[in-house]
Amino acid sequence: MRDSLNAIFRRDLALAYRQRSELMQPMMFFILVISLFPLGIGPNPEILQKVGPGVIWVAAILSSLLGMERLFKDDFNDGSLEQIMLSATPLPMVVLVKVFAHWLTSIVPLLILSPLLALFLNLTEDMYWALLCTLLLGTPLLSLVGAIAVGLTLGLNRGGVLLALLLLPVFIPLLIFATAAVEAASLQLPYNAQLAIIGAMLLISLAMAPFAIAYALRVSQN
Amino acid sequence: MWKWLHPYAKTQNAYELCRRLQPWFVITALITFVVGMVWGLAFAPADYQQGDSFRIIYIHVPSAILSMGAYSAMAIAAFIGLVWQVRTAFMAMIALAPIGAVVTFIALFTGAAWGKPMWGTWWVWDARLTSELILLFLYLGVISLYASFEDKHQAGKAAGVMAIVGVVNLPIIHFSVEWWNTLHQGASITKFDKPSVAPEMLWPLLISILGLALVMAAIFIRRLQNEILRRELNRPWVQTLVSTAREK
Amino acid sequence: MQFDNLTAFFHMGGYAFYVWLSFGVSVLALVLLAVDAMRQQKVLFNAVEKEQARKVRIKAAQTETKQNRLDKQNMSQNEEVTHEP
Numbered sequence: 001m002r003d004s005l006n007a008i009f010r011r012d013l014a015l016a017y018r019q020r021s022e023l024m025q026p027m028m029f030f031i032l033v034i035s036l037f038p039l040g041i042g043p044n045p046e047i048l049q050k051v052g053p054g055v056i057w058v059a060a061i062l063s064s065l066l067g068m069e070r071l072f073k074d075d076f077n078d079g080s081l082e083q084i085m086l087s088a089t090p091l092p093m094v095v096l097v098k099v100f101a102h103w104l105t106s107i108v109p110l111l112i113l114s115p116l117l118a119l120f121l122n123l124t125e126d127m128y129w130a131l132l133c134t135l136l137l138g139t140p141l142l143s144l145v146g147a148i149a150v151g152l153t154l155g156l157n158r159g160g161v162l163l164a165l166l167l168l169p170v171f172i173p174l175l176i177f178a179t180a181a182v183e184a185a186s187l188q189l190p191y192n193a194q195l196a197i198i199g200a201m202l203l204i205s206l207a208m209a210p211f212a213i214a215y216a217l218r219v220s221q222n
Numbered sequence: 223m224w225k226w227l228h229p230y231a232k233t234q235n236a237y238e239l240c241r242r243l244q245p246w247f248v249i250t251a252l253i254t255f256v257v258g259m260v261w262g263l264a265f266a267p268a269d270y271q272q273g274d275s276f277r278i279i280y281i282h283v284p285s286a287i288l289s290m291g292a293y294s295a296m297a298i299a300a301f302i303g304l305v306w307q308v309r310t311a312f313m314a315m316i317a318l319a320p321i322g323a324v325v326t327f328i329a330l331f332t333g334a335a336w337g338k339p340m341w342g343t344w345w346v347w348d349a350r351l352t353s354e355l356i357l358l359f360l361y362l363g364v365i366s367l368y369a370s371f372e373d374k375h376q377a378g379k380a381a382g383v384m385a386i387v388g389v390v391n392l393p394i395i396h397f398s399v400e401w402w403n404t405l406h407q408g409a410s411i412t413k414f415d416k417p418s419v420a421p422e423m424l425w426p427l428l429i430s431i432l433g434l435a436l437v438m439a440a441i442f443i444r445r446l447q448n449e450i451l452r453r454e455l456n457r458p459w460v461q462t463l464v465s466t467a468r469e470k
Numbered sequence: 471m472q473f474d475n476l477t478a479f480f481h482m483g484g485y486a487f488y489v490w491l492s493f494g495v496s497v498l499a500l501v502l503l504a505v506d507a508m509r510q511q512k513v514l515f516n517a518v519e520k521e522q523a524r525k526v527r528i529k530a531a532q533t534e535t536k537q538n539r540l541d542k543q544n545m546s547q548n549e550e551v552t553h554e555p
Contacts (some may be wrong), residue, residue, distance in 0.1 A: 056296060083367040148387060152380040156370050165366060170391050173398035180402065201394065208390075212383060215304075219379045264479060267472055274483035281496045324503050332492040339488050436517070437500055444507040451514040455521060464518040 017220035030063040045122040053119035067106040092210035099219035103143045130185030134178035139196045144209040151216030231308045251436035258430030278336040284434040285329040292322035297389035300382030312378030317445035323361035349403035360388040
C-alpha cells in the first residue's frame with residue numbers, strides 16, 4: 001500500500017512539474033487581484049493595512065478555487081482515476097495523498113509569495129507572521145473541503161462557477177477566524193485562540209474529508 | 223422499532239401516504255397560519271419600545287427558525303438516502319430545498335424590513351442576518367448542484383453530500399459569524415435580546431411558528447409527490463394512477 | 471383587538487409600510503411556491519397522459535403493420551395455392 005501511495009504521490013508531483021505554466025496562472029491571479037485593491041481603494045497605507053488581511057485571504061481563496069479543478073479533472077478524463085479506484089489501495093488514502101500533492105504544488109507557491117504581498121499591503125511584521133500561520137493551517141483545509149466539491153462536480157462539463165458557488169459559503173468561517181487572527185496580531189494581542197480553532201477545523205476535515213471525497217468520486221464515476 | 227417506516231421507502235407507498243395526508247395538512251396549515259397571522263397582527267399587544275413594527279416578528283422569527291429546521295431536515299433526508307440507499311429520501315431532500323430557500327428569503331426580507339425602521343438601514347451585518355444569508359447560499363448551492371446533473375439519481379447523491387457538508391458547517395458558520403459580529407460591532411442590537419417574552423406575545427408567536435411549519439409541510443407533501451411522479455413517469459403504477467385520477 | 475378601528479389597524483402605528491411590506495412579500499412568496507407545486511402537478515399529469523397516448527398509438531401501429539404483413543403472407547400463400555393446379 002505504501003508503495004502505491006508513494007507512486008501516486010511522485011506521479012502527481014511529476015505531472016505538476018510538467019504543467020508548470022498552468023500552475024503559474026493561479027499565482028499570477030493571486031498577485032494581480034491583490035495589486036488591484038490598492039488601485040481601487042487608494043494608496044493610503046493605513047487603510048491598506050486595515051483591509052490587508054481580508055484582501056489576502058479572499059484572494060487566496062479565489063485563486064485556490066481556480067486551481068482546484070486540476071485536482072481530479074485530468075485523471076478523470078484520461079481514465080486513470082478509474083484505475084486507481086479499482087486498485088486495492090483504499091481510496092480515502094489515495095485521495096489524501098493526491099490532495100496533499102496538490103496542496104504542495106499549487107498552494108505552497110502562494111505561501112512563498114506572501115511576504116511580497118504583505119509588503120504591498122503594508123502589513124507589519126507581527127501581522128505577517130500571524131498571516132503566515134493562518135495560511136499554513138488554513139490552506140490545507142481549503143484543499144480538503146474543496147476536493148469534496150471537486151469530486152462531486154467532476155462529471156459536469158461546466159463545473160467551474162458551480163464549484164465557487166458551492167464552496168465559498170463553506171469557507172466563510174475560515175475567512176473570519178483567519179482575518180481575526182491577523183487583526184489581533186496588529187493590535188499586539190495574542191491570537192492563539194483563532195489559530196487553535198482553525199487547527200481544530202483542519203483536524204476535523206482531515207479526519208472526515210477523505211471519506212467524503214472518496215464517496216464523491218464514486219458518485220461521479222457512477 | 224423503525225420497521226413500520228420501511229414500506230414508505232417504496233415510492234408508490236410514499237406517494238399514497240402523501241396523497242392521503244395532503245388534505246389534512248392543507249386544512250390545518252391554512253387555519254393555523256391565518257390564526258397566527260391575524261392574532262399577531264391585530265390582537266397581540268404592541269411592543270412598548272418598537273410599537274407596531276414589532277409585529278414583523280410574527281413572520282420573521284418563524285421563518286428564521288424554520289429555515290434552519292428545513293435545512294436540518296434536508297440533511298437528515300440526505301443522510302438517510304446516502305446510508306440506507308433510499309431513493310425516496312433523495313426525492314424528499316430535493317423537494318424540501320426550494321421551500322427552505324424561499325423561507326430563508328422571507329426571513330432575510332422581513333429582517334431587512336424590520337431593520338429599516340429600527341436600525342435606520344435596510345441591511346446591517348448583524349450576526350443572525352449574516353448567517354441567514356449564508357444559509358441561503360447553501361440552499362442555492364444544493365439546488366444548483368442538483369440541477370446541473372442529467373442523471374437525477376446521481377444528482378440526488380451529489381446534492382446529498384453537499385447538504386451534509388453544509389450541515390456540518392452550519393453551527394461553525396453560525397458561531398463564527400456571531401463571534402465576528404461581536405468583534406466588529408458594539409452591542410447596538412441588544413434591545414432585541416429581551417430576557418423573556420410576555421405570554422400574550424408568546425402564544426401568537428408559537429402559533430405562527432406552527433402555522434408556517436404546517437404550510438411548509440403541505441407544500442412539501444405536494445412537491446414530494448411531484449418529484450416521485452417526475453422520476454417514475456413511465457412506471458405502470460403512475461400510469462394507472464393518472465388514468466384513475468382523470469376518470470374521477 | 472389592539473387597534474381602535476380599521477384605519478388604525480392599516481396604519482400600524484406609523485409602521486404600515488414596513489409591516490405590510492414584509493407580510494405581503496412573505497405571503498406572496500409562499501403562495502407562489504404553492505401555486506408552482508400545483509402547476510407542476512398538472513404538467514406532470516399531462517406528461518403521463520401524453521406518454522400513455524403515445525404508447526397506445528405505437529401499439530396500434532405495431533399491430534397494424536403486423537396485420538398487414540400477415541395479410542400479405544396470406545395473400546401470397548393463396549396465390550401459390552391458386553397457381554398449383
